[in-house]
Amino acid sequence: MEKNYTLADLSDVARWLIENANSKVLLFYGAMGSGKTTLIKEISYQLGVEDVTSSPTFSLVNEYHSAKGDLLYHFDFYRINKEEEAYDMGIEEYLDQDAWCFIEWPEKVENLLPLDSVVIQLTINQDNTRTIELSNNV
Numbered sequence: 001m002e003k004n005y006t007l008a009d010l011s012d013v014a015r016w017l018i019e020n021a022n023s024k025v026l027l028f029y030g031a032m033g034s035g036k037t038t039l040i041k042e043i044s045y046q047l048g049v050e051d052v053t054s055s056p057t058f059s060l061v062n063e064y065h066s067a068k069g070d071l072l073y074h075f076d077f078y079r080i081n082k083e084e085e086a087y088d089m090g091i092e093e094y095l096d097q098d099a100w101c102f103i104e105w106p107e108k109v110e111n112l113l114p115l116d117s118v119v120i121q122l123t124i125n126q127d128n129t130r131t132i133e134l135s136n137n138v
Contacts, residue, residue: 001134004125007038013132014042021118022136025095027106030122035130039122040074040102047072047100055104060089071099077108086112 001020005013017026017039026043028036037055044053048066056062056076064072073094080086086109095101095114106113121133 004129004131006129010039010042011046014039014046017043017120017132017134018046020134020136023114023116023118024099025101025114025117026103026120027113027117028102028104028120028122029106031124034122034124036104036122037076039120039132040104043100043102044072044074060086061094071097073099073101075101075103077103077105080108083109083111 028040030036041053044064047070048068049064049072050067051064053064053074054062056074060075060077060080062074064074066072075091075094077086091109091112095112103109103113103117106117116136119133119135121135123131123133125131
């Protein structure tokens with residue numbers, strides 16, 4: 001499934017993703033500046049997270065709780081050099097929970113990801129809009 005959007009459409013796009021994802025593990029692919037973190041912040045908000053969310057660029061993972069008690073993890077693997085770093089931090093334990101897992105730069109940890117993960121590809125268009133493509137399997 002594919003959708004074009006602008007920043008003004010972000011809330012609708014986040015709801016669309018939540019409704020159409022068949023897994024709680026969402027893999028965000030896209031160039032630097034394509035809007036991965038911005039979209040994850042909005043999805044978290046739509047799921048009821050009231051805390052200020054930010055990219056875990058240096059900590060690798062941030063943990064959030066929604067007002068309903070749902071658990072969410074936001075991973076950013078941009079700075080890792082080997083899959084072993086994610087393995088050593090316990091990525092498998094995070095992924096084995098019944099929690100939403102939003103993963104930026106998943107290509108750095110591909111061998112550690114569940115096969116039923118949802119792939120989200122973000123592309124910046126020439127007119128500065130974004131295209132989001134969702135596929136429900138890696």
